[in-house]
Amino acid sequence: MERMAAVAMVEWAESAGDGSVREEKETLLEAESPRERLFRLGAAALTDPELLSVLLGSGSRTRALAEALLATSGGLKALVQRDPHELCTRMGPARTAQLLAALELGRRAQRVTERRPRLRTPKEIHAYLAPNLSALRREVFHVLCFNARNVLLLDARVAEGTINACPVDPREVFAAAISSRATAIVLAHNHPSGDPEPSGQDLGLTAQLIEAGRVLGIKVLDHVVVGDGTYCSLLERGEMPLLGAETRGPWSMEGGRG
The missing domain is CATH 3.40.140.10 (Cytidine Deaminase, domain 2)
Incomplete structure (x- = not known):
């Protein structure tokens, strides 16, 4: 959280016209974790690997796992279509269960809440x-x-x-x-x-x-x-x-x- 505050201060200084802070800002952003970026910028600002690493856990090894999973699967859509047992061999049953549960929650959040909706088109x-x-x-x-x-x-x-x-x-x-x-x-x-x-x-x-x-x-x-x-x-x-x-x-x- 302290790094998030530091980034905010640097951005304020940059907006005020202090060009000397740009390098400091880039250094801070590189060190900022996906979880910190999520709270600072919102989930929509994160890349697919960043969102996946937030879901699976913290640390550089988790980020590397997320990037490797997406790269070998051919993207996010292909990843979620993989067989759950196959995913277990890559990231274990606990993380696979987390991923599947998150996907199902996302699907349910998009469902029509009316029991008998009126659909006209x-x-x-x-x-x-x-x-x-x-x-x-x-x-x-x-x-x-x-x-x-x-x-x-x-x-x-x-x-x-x-x-x-x-x-x-x-x-x-x-x-x-x-x-x-x-x-x-x-x-x-x-x-x-x-x-x-x-x-x-x-x-x-x-x-x-x-x-x-x-x-x-x-x-x-x-x-x-x-x-x-x-x-x-x-x-x-x-x-x-x-x-x-x-x-x-x-x-x-x-x-x-x-």
Whole structure:
């Protein structure tokens, strides 16, 4: 804390026009720990290795471990997608548990707090889904079930797959919709690669489910593919009508791609 106060004093002197303090400031900043920088500047100012070292513990060895983990993993997103047992061999079970717990807390903090939120646009759907889907190491398929006022009645995960495929049983999709007495559904799945561009299989499955929904009287409003910080909505791209969906539905088209 004393070093933080010293840095603040040096910055004040520098702002007053005293150019001789610049070297002293650089020396102090080099010696400043990530934890001290966090309290002085806020967490957003820290680099990924600094944030990781704060989480894992103090000291230069921890900082070196954090930098090595990120370098060998290919970045923060790749690190959090690694198998927990593999991480244990690099930094031990206690630190691995700390990392996994911190990631889960971050995801939960971003979740919609309403039990039955009203979701009216693809952008709102993506904001709702991203905390749970964007960092997964395998594909999962969700069915979001809505009433006529866009209120989410049920968010059902109906399939789990591998890193690049997720077989979906249409019976599971509409079982969720029927059990919740939904009038409309939105299909959603993630791409662990980070690229939300839908595949030919995604488009074929969407067309199949649209047709099944017609028979059951349940509208398929959209298919949202979640990527790394972004998404693809077939409705926004104008592909749902081409696949045979109704052009009219309860969704408004406010907002754009996230």
